[in-house]
Amino acid sequence: MKIIVLLKRVPDSETKILINQEGTGIREDGVKFIINTYDEYAIEEGLLMKEKAGGDSKVTVVCMGSDEATEVIRTALAMGADDAVHIADATLSNPGPFTTASIMAKVIGDEGFDIIFCGKQAIDDDMAQVHCILAEMLDIPQVSVATAFELSDDAAKATVSRRIEGGDEKVETSLPVIVSCDKGLNDPRYASLPGIMKAKKKEIKKKSLADLGFSEVPGGGRSRVLKWLPLPKGGECRIVEAEETPDAVRELVRLLREEAKVI
């Protein structure tokens, strides 16, 4: 069984994000980067499926990102993935989801696959689109926000649970398939020390857009990020208190009219 796991390097959710002066990205100095949290579930599920399927099963990590992303790729390899493709190209800054999916589709098509696992969304831009577009481009079924995954004994089908409002939805899908993973799917393992040493010898194939046969950034004209802006500073909060609620409402209306001048 050939399993692909999509991986993204993102700033730690606890890191304070500062936008650069031009508004084209974040200030990276002093920022801690991690594997996108949901991608950890994808890696773990890939490894579990590999262990279950046995034989010459293989987990290949596909990551698009700057040179520094080798660290998160190496972490996935240390957890147990077999090899990786790292797409790094200086012309790729802030690629939109269509661009990312176009490039990933090419890589994955070249690699071949039975299952693709990825996170349900990246915790930095929260687009949650790449896997949907990818499913369309590869013309395969897609199951999103998985909280349980079970492969049939003949490895031709899978049953996937999705947590929905008030219950679980069970979906049956044929393979090949792309599954986006949610918290609760599994407990991602930690990279062990022997795993870290083994990962040093595993192959990371580094590819530029030209290596993949693109003469320009694919899908570049569809949508692009214009600018990143910091959140407006939150205004001051005032609590209107009175013994009786109607009095408080009256006072609130007065303030909105006379002080804030919004009504």
Added chain:
Amino acid sequence: MDTCQYGGGEIDFGLSEEQKVLRHSIRDFAEKEIRPRAQELDEKEEFSIELTKKMAGLGLFGIFVPEEYGGSGMGYLSYIIAVEELARIDGSQAATVAAGNSLGTGPIYYYGGEDQKKEWLPRLCSGEILASFGLTEPDAGSDAGASKTTAELKAGEWVINGSKIFITNSTSEMAAVCTVQCITGKRPDGKKEISCILVPNGTPGFEAKKMTGKMMWRASDTGELYFDNCRVPEENLIGSRGEGFHQMLETLDNGRLAIAAMGLGGAQGAFELALRYSREREQFGAKICTFQANAFKLADMATSIEAARNLLYKACRLKDAGQPFSKEAAMSKLYCSETMGRVVDEAVQIFGGYGLMREYDIERFYRDYKLLTIGEGTSEVQRIVISRLLGCYDE
């Protein structure tokens, strides 16, 4: 955690990818697996087999031992980073790992014969068992040469008599063997001949008794060992007769780096707790970190931690490069442990009355620090070592 400024890029300058991946993995593990249990284990004074096995599962007990003996074959700096990250969350668990590697595995790996290595190292590295290092005696602490435990060779067996005290990892059900420092005779110059002998736990005449009532490292295993005509085969001698004192000194050089890492990691952890608390706590209508008295404390903490890290990493790099590092190891142990002392003192101060309560982790850091200026050579002994290496007492 608000660790970005101090836990991210700056910490990692010059580190290899291996070391960065290692740091992240151990940090993640410590935060998710150790942090939720640390307070309870400390309170109950409980050595957790379960947590120790989990740490073993990550490969934390064979860090610098080569793969052929079941270890990971990493360098000393990697080892020290792992201990630092454990100590950032809990001193006791860091102690179990530091003693397991430096004192348990170290002497067998560095000085043991091929048969001894094959017998013990794979199970030690996998964390199936733990080894301990028995040097300190009731009447021989700083003055390790004053030890009285004897081993007499009789009919192909060492007959050991005496006792050891404060021995880490020596009594739990995982404790399998102790490297015991014994007097094995007299040298031609009349001085004691000191040798190290492997004594498996459970050997008749060897009793290991758990010590309780510790102020610090309460979740680590400390024992008192008694040897009463305890017999082990002659081939349990590590290296040759008379090499024990030298082996012990070198083991302590290495061990000092790990104790220093505990000081560094503990200081880092305490600092982060104080920084976070001071950003949340309000008095006089403002966050207490905005009062310069507190802000300057935090600035001083961060500065001394950076300095401590630079000193310790330098000592590790010297060792990894095969250069002399005894002086830097002693300096690191002295400086990192004393840095943690200053940091925990100010950190509790920033917590005010809450810092004195068990419910707050900082209270445990405050206690755990104190071992670091005492174990594996007190601060005074480090100053003796350093000043001797500076040539102060040369004729």
